[in-house]
Amino acid sequence: MESLRTGSDPIFLGIVGVGVVGNAFLEQLGRIPNPPSLILLARSTQTISSPRPEYSPCVPFAVWDEAIKSPFLDRSDAWSPAEIADFLASAPGKAILVDNSSDLVLAQAYPEFLERGVSIVTPNKKGFSEDMAHFNHIFDSARRGNATVHHQCTVGGTLPVLSTLRDLIATGDQITRVEGVLSGTLSLLLGDFMPGHGTSEARWSSLVSHAREIGHTEPDPRDDLNGLDFARKLTIIARVIGMDVSRHDSFPVESLVPDELSRLPSSTAGVTEFMNELPRYDGMMEEAKKAAENQGKILRYTGSIDVFSGAIKVGLQFVERGSAIANLRGSQIVNIYTKRYGTNPLILQGGGGGGEITAMGIMADLLKAMELLM
């Protein structure tokens, strides 16, 4: 869209989640022209809100520690999703919930927001990758409530993956296959373990350990290595294409966490033990690397959706040298094959996440949601 229409209705915003992404988002929000009125800012234990019934003054666009100081705002414990929905739906204008958390409970309440006309903008994958029935419920509720759902950032960081797929389908093309690498962490680890060019002698466990130290993995690296986050993204893509996927764990997902180590608790002690034990399993990844080498190929962790057969899978794969997937190191990539495009796929590729980049993707979605409400 190239020319923002100027609307007159005020737009009210509630934000849940003030972690790295949430704070980067707040910071960006303060710099856009004509920002919406922020009336609620919440984290898992506390809520700041504009006083009712005026819904004024607004919450300042500041990090949590600053915003909480404002003397004219209401402060309370955590609100339930129903309380947040009621607060936003009762605002004197159109309202949008930006869910920057990864909270399943809040995601399960999306239909409640949408039915009451509150639009949703979120990078939270949970609502779209658990039960198929809930996924459908979300979009049915949006239609009934005349609200919108923008969740581009649930897949591929800021790459326009979902919007491109929706454009292709809306204009009558048929998606035949989607394949790619949808985990920046696994892209980086495999790219270092077996570079597309040159060689590496690094042991798998050392790479995981190093990536964790520099903040390129989840606090518990098993959350990256088990492939489930990747599988959630693939589930969302498949559903947007129109496939019926009962759950994000209802298809083959190859975990890079050895069975024995997956049973360790997710406590700090459990994670430490996992990191200590991981070197004992280096041989498994070494074997996979050699097997790829023997075929003249490159070892990668990829996902694929075959639309006709309905087959979806996530796991290690040997890919051709020189291919875009073989050349990855840290970037995510999605290859979209369609009837109209033929054998030349549409490719979207870009650097992983990070707070600022993810926040930027959420902001782009928010701007689109606002434009539709104005």
Added chain:
Amino acid sequence: MESLRTGSDPIFLGIVGVGVVGNAFLEQLGRIPNPPSLILLARSTQTISSPRPEYSPCVPFAVWDEAIKSPFLDRSDAWSPAEIADFLASAPGKAILVDNSSDLVLAQAYPEFLERGVSIVTPNKKGFSEDMAHFNHIFDSARRGNATVHHQCTVGGTLPVLSTLRDLIATGDQITRVEGVLSGTLSLLLGDFMPGHGTSEARWSSLVSHAREIGHTEPDPRDDLNGLDFARKLTIIARVIGMDVSRHDSFPVESLVPDELSRLPSSTAGVTEFMNELPRYDGMMEEAKKAAENQGKILRYTGSIDVFSGAIKVGLQFVERGSAIANLRGSQIVNIYTKRYGTNPLILQGGGGGGEITAMGIMADLLKAMELLM
């Protein structure tokens, strides 16, 4: 956007241009749910329109030869842009002009449409790549007329190049550099002349001749080889980034048409003579290929924009083996470097144009324009 809001205002559509792209577009239009009311269909010599003042019945979504048969519609000679603008602006509802032509005169009249509230959807590059003043006039007029301009397809076929750039900028990122290959024809020719992998003994002139025979070049291949169409696309990108580019030929554009042959007329006889003479110049391309080979690189025809220095150029370049640009054959690619993305660019890559694919991109833009009007 994930949930189309249902609006009640009718949307009226006028389409100019019924060539390969225009007819593919008409065919797709008939298959979308809740299509707009087509009230005008025009080509360079004839116009079909719904009778005033009812603006009813509508023009059927059929190829020109079918649509012209409808007995209830008005038929006349070509209308001037001003007459078309008046007809659309007077329709009893919001109106959109889809310009599927490559007509400069119509493009120069866009401000007239927009001032009167008629939105524009178009793959026509002319209005956006000639004078900078006209480019600004288009968007100023859109603001004044509360209308929208969607021209994603002027760059990169159906790749979401412009929307991605606009999202990056709207959310506060800084574009630092854009580079890529924005001509499917030159991508194909160079990919065959010097493949990224393996070798080719094919002569340049034979490749041009073959590509022309199978319809992969403009009727006069010089329109591809002179780089000006590519330069128009780069101009549009630079302007969307916010750069001041006086014209599409105000920066260095390396033509692959030998000087002597560029002076031949564009008549059928001129084109035939061009094709006959081209083999005499094969040595020039052969030398460039050898020079790239000697540096261990790949010869490609690329464009680049350096935002800080303001340097824009289009021409032959030696690129690294194994890079995405080196591996191209027929696909277009755009690498976007930004402050937030750092050294890992955002990459958009996809198969070239073709009537169906271009029409699909125009349709995606039309759906967005309609959504904003509903």
